[in-house]
Amino acid sequence: MAEVFKKEGYVDPRPPVLGPGHNFRSISEKIGDIVLMRGFQKGWVFGFAIVFLGALMLFNTIGYLVLKGVGIWGNSIPVAWAFDIINFVWWIGIGHAGTLISAILLLLRQSWRNSINRFAEAMTLFAVACAGLFPALHTGRPWVDYWLFPYPNTMGMWPNFRSPLMWDVFAVSTYATVSLLFWFMGLIPDFAGLRDSAKNKVQRSIYGLLAMGWRGDARHWQRYETAYLLLAGLSTPLVLSVHTIVSYDFSVGIIPGWHATIFPPYFVAGAIYAGFAMVLTLAIPVRKFYHLEDFITIRHIRNMCKVMLATGLIVGYGYLMELFMSWYSANTYEMFMMKNRIFGPYGYMYWLLILCNVLVPQLLWIKKFRDKLGVVFLVSMFINVGMWLERFVIIVMSLNRDFLPASWRMYKPTVFDFTMFFGTIGFFLTCMFLFIRFVPMIPIFEMKTLLPESKVDEHKVEEHISGTSVGANPLPQFGD
Amino acid sequence: MNTNYAAPSDLGRIQGVALGIGLLGIVAWVIGLTLSGNVREIFFHSYLVAFVFWAGIALGCLGMLMIQYLGGATWGLIIRRPLESGSHTLILMAILFIPVAVGLGNIYEWMHRESITDEKLRAMLDHKSLWLNPKFFIVRTAIYFAVWLLLMLVLRKRSHKLDETGDPALIQSAQDWSGPGFLLYAIACTFAAIDWVMSLDAEWFSTIFGMLLIVGQGVAAIAFIISVCVILSRREPMNHVLKPKHFHDLGKLLLALVMVWAYFSFSQLLIMWSGNLPEEIPWYIERFKGTWGYLGIALILGHFFLPFVLLLSRDLKRNGRRLVFVAWLVIIMRFIDLLWLIVPEFEHGHPGHLKDYLIYIASTVGMGGLWLGWFFWQLRSKALVPYNDPLLPEALAAGGGH
Numbered sequence A: 001m002a003e004v005f006k007k008e009g010y011v012d013p014r015p016p017v018l019g020p021g022h023n024f025r026s027i028s029e030k031i032g033d034i035v036l037m038r039g040f041q042k043g044w045v046f047g048f049a050i051v052f053l054g055a056l057m058l059f060n061t062i063g064y065l066v067l068k069g070v071g072i073w074g075n076s077i078p079v080a081w082a083f084d085i086i087n088f089v090w091w092i093g094i095g096h097a098g099t100l101i102s103a104i105l106l107l108l109r110q111s112w113r114n115s116i117n118r119f120a121e122a123m124t125l126f127a128v129a130c131a132g133l134f135p136a137l138h139t140g141r142p143w144v145d146y147w148l149f150p151y152p153n154t155m156g157m158w159p160n161f162r163s164p165l166m167w168d169v170f171a172v173s174t175y176a177t178v179s180l181l182f183w184f185m186g187l188i189p190d191f192a193g194l195r196d197s198a199k200n201k202v203q204r205s206i207y208g209l210l211a212m213g214w215r216g217d218a219r220h221w222q223r224y225e226t227a228y229l230l231l232a233g234l235s236t237p238l239v240l241s242v243h244t245i246v247s248y249d250f251s252v253g254i255i256p257g258w259h260a261t262i263f264p265p266y267f268v269a270g271a272i273y274a275g276f277a278m279v280l281t282l283a284i285p286v287r288k289f290y291h292l293e294d295f296i297t298i299r300h301i302r303n304m305c306k307v308m309l310a311t312g313l314i315v316g317y318g319y320l321m322e323l324f325m326s327w328y329s330a331n332t333y334e335m336f337m338m339k340n341r342i343f344g345p346y347g348y349m350y351w352l353l354i355l356c357n358v359l360v361p362q363l364l365w366i367k368k369f370r371d372k373l374g375v376v377f378l379v380s381m382f383i384n385v386g387m388w389l390e391r392f393v394i395i396v397m398s399l400n401r402d403f404l405p406a407s408w409r410m411y412k413p414t415v416f417d418f419t420m421f422f423g424t425i426g427f428f429l430t431c432m433f434l435f436i437r438f439v440p441m442i443p444i445f446e447m448k449t450l451l452p453e454s455k456v457d458e459h460k461v462e463e464h465i466s467g468t469s470v471g472a473n474p475l476p477q478f479g480d
Numbered sequence B: 001m002n003t004n005y006a007a008p009s010d011l012g013r014i015q016g017v018a019l020g021i022g023l024l025g026i027v028a029w030v031i032g033l034t035l036s037g038n039v040r041e042i043f044f045h046s047y048l049v050a051f052v053f054w055a056g057i058a059l060g061c062l063g064m065l066m067i068q069y070l071g072g073a074t075w076g077l078i079i080r081r082p083l084e085s086g087s088h089t090l091i092l093m094a095i096l097f098i099p100v101a102v103g104l105g106n107i108y109e110w111m112h113r114e115s116i117t118d119e120k121l122r123a124m125l126d127h128k129s130l131w132l133n134p135k136f137f138i139v140r141t142a143i144y145f146a147v148w149l150l151l152m153l154v155l156r157k158r159s160h161k162l163d164e165t166g167d168p169a170l171i172q173s174a175q176d177w178s179g180p181g182f183l184l185y186a187i188a189c190t191f192a193a194i195d196w197v198m199s200l201d202a203e204w205f206s207t208i209f210g211m212l213l214i215v216g217q218g219v220a221a222i223a224f225i226i227s228v229c230v231i232l233s234r235r236e237p238m239n240h241v242l243k244p245k246h247f248h249d250l251g252k253l254l255l256a257l258v259m260v261w262a263y264f265s266f267s268q269l270l271i272m273w274s275g276n277l278p279e280e281i282p283w284y285i286e287r288f289k290g291t292w293g294y295l296g297i298a299l300i301l302g303h304f305f306l307p308f309v310l311l312l313s314r315d316l317k318r319n320g321r322r323l324v325f326v327a328w329l330v331i332i333m334r335f336i337d338l339l340w341l342i343v344p345e346f347e348h349g350h351p352g353h354l355k356d357y358l359i360y361i362a363s364t365v366g367m368g369g370l371w372l373g374w375f376f377w378q379l380r381s382k383a384l385v386p387y388n389d390p391l392l393p394e395a396l397a398a399g400g401g402h
Helices: A024-036 A044-068 A085-108 A110-113 A117-138 A142-148 A166-195 A203-211 A218-251 A263-289 A300-329 A332-343 A347-365 A374-397 A415-438 A444-448 A458-466 B013-036 B039-071 B076-089 B088-103 B109-115 B121-130 B136-164 B168-196 B209-234 B243-273 B281-288 B292-313 B314-318 B319-343 B354-381 B394-396
Strands: none
Touching: A024 A117, A024 A415, A024 A444, A024 B168, A024 B394, A044 A117, A044 A415, A044 A458, A085 A110, A085 A117, A085 A166, A085 A218, A085 A263, A085 A374, A085 A415, A110 A117, A110 A300, A110 A444, A110 B292, A117 A166, A117 A263, A117 A347, A117 A415, A166 A203, A166 A218, A166 B121, A218 A263, A218 B243, A263 A300, A263 A374, A300 A332, A300 A347, A300 A374, A332 A347, A347 A374, A415 B281, A444 B209, A444 B314, A444 B354, B013 B039, B013 B354, B039 B088, B039 B136, B039 B168, B039 B209, B039 B319, B039 B354, B076 B088, B076 B136, B076 B209, B076 B354, B076 B394, B088 B136, B109 B121, B136 B168, B168 B209, B209 B319, B243 B281, B243 B292, B243 B314, B243 B319, B281 B292, B292 B319, B314 B319, B319 B354
């Protein structure tokens, strides 16, 4: 479409979002075959075995935790919130990139999202599942967690709606539901495609069941497109509200270091930052292992780097504001909090945080580095760590030295804090491995819309009428 | 259709009308001041509101200009020239800052640190005097303007050169400047917001305040640009250029910004109201009283609910002549928001009547005449569209590029 509107001699400097030489068939086969092939690749089995061990570690920890109680964690007054809430915020933040990529970028008509969205949505689901575990277990008696919901009962119990923790229950559960729907609905046409190209009966019946009778009818597509846009419209405020409410968990309180008005946008930016870092952490190896360079192109990597850089700068802006305002406030406790953060007994955590979240990601300003997968992967790892440290700095360091020096106490995580945390990483990766093997990780039909053959619009019809040829290049995507 | 996109000749007439209304505003301002009894105080108070309002639109234009380069959305280049003209008024705003510098003593409480008897308050101001002292204040504002003017001139130079040469490398260069430029811009705007507005109450602080004002500037700038586009869309040559699609995009942007503004404002209120801390909540208590309470409700309705509901309509967004009413509503609400932020600080807990605030309208209209005169002078001086931009044909295509 756009080629003919370009000035002569102008070449779009950006690489294409889809590698050259593809057609409808090659896309279906390349992505579908990962799912439909017989047996398992050795690498997959090996990786799965390792991450599944991690998941087992998580299950064991949970079992022991339920038997013994939360006393096996290091949480103790004044640090009543520690690894559990840090990990909750960390995971839920990671989940946000999925919704951002699939919903917000869809609404902004950024079609480069088409290859990474399904993958990122799956990541969202698994990350939210991991996140939900922590507060659910932190209640101490997870078997009565249903008390969190407002329902008429003879105990005279009613949740306190003035607490942001209650809002969290609703925000996160709504978010999880909508994300699941969005993910599953997006998969239906691809499930139908797999059903039709299935190589045996089992595959055919399972994917057939999942495809819910999809026949690719024009009416199906029309309803699908409408519903998909509506769900995207719903997800967009949800994704912002979830992390905003997570930030209220802290900022609505009056603990210095928690009570800051900048928290909502700064948390949301941090969530997107962490989420994109995780998408890159996963996408770079997967892309290489499954040879998906044509679908997850250097253009995707570059764009994700730019989003990461931008959100990272907002996070850095948040640190700057906290630093400045703690001095400007002239408030004893605010000033002490900041001094404690920087030079206190956990000071090294703050400096590590600055290194990981502020200093290292500045490498992404440089074009050359955005194209180097190794550098991008490394920076993403730094950000993954940095965003965890940020929550440690905010949560633990604000609590362990509060208003009353007599109640100050250092926080020490126990071995179960670590097995629980690394266990969720194992569980998360286990889910990702299963997803990659059994579900198309790149939306096949959406990739096809990127092919020039699939474009039917007025300009093209005009072109055909006037007899000019259509370029074989995929459509340039604007706005990245 | 002429292809050099020269400004329509009657833009000069509009410029004249703007200057005329501005003159009326100044006359009303002078009359109001003479009636007020306390000429010096009221002059500087009303001057500050006008200054922050118009500087906000100018800064909003500069920020949007950089976002337009960074986002790379092709439709954005249709509004590039209005944004450039809007940001060029920063030269005027830099000059207009001088009276603020002269009137610091009449505007800012922290200037009178020595005469404060309350010991706690005095100790707090002593601590802050490292930041809040007249010399450093003026130096800082000079730095902010230096940053903004530098960015404005750099982008302007590239854009004008592009008209002559059509070299795509110039766009790349503008993009390269816009990335770090926006960062510097945001930091300068944040501290300007803290200095010019937040420090009116020397005790109060809010970490989101800078972002709140930056978004407010964006809202004002886009609403203003919509108004300008509507004027242009009725005249040659822009009636061939501006399509419903472009208004649709501008409307969506306005909707998004209005929502972000509401989000930030609500978050700040919720956090402070829940905390209910003695150093924070008085700021809100003052603004819940009397006239300010009503204006606060007007802000909730007029700065969020009404534009939000209206802008959801696709038909309205695509129709420039209807969209412009929402834009005007939002511009008026920006003014009321700034009144609500600034003026209660001059009253020390005794809110006045609505008629006491008419002087602020007069001052803002008065300065607005000058500002709009400068803006239209700039807009007329160049082609209305960067006609040598390689992406222009696509931006002009009926679909509007994305």
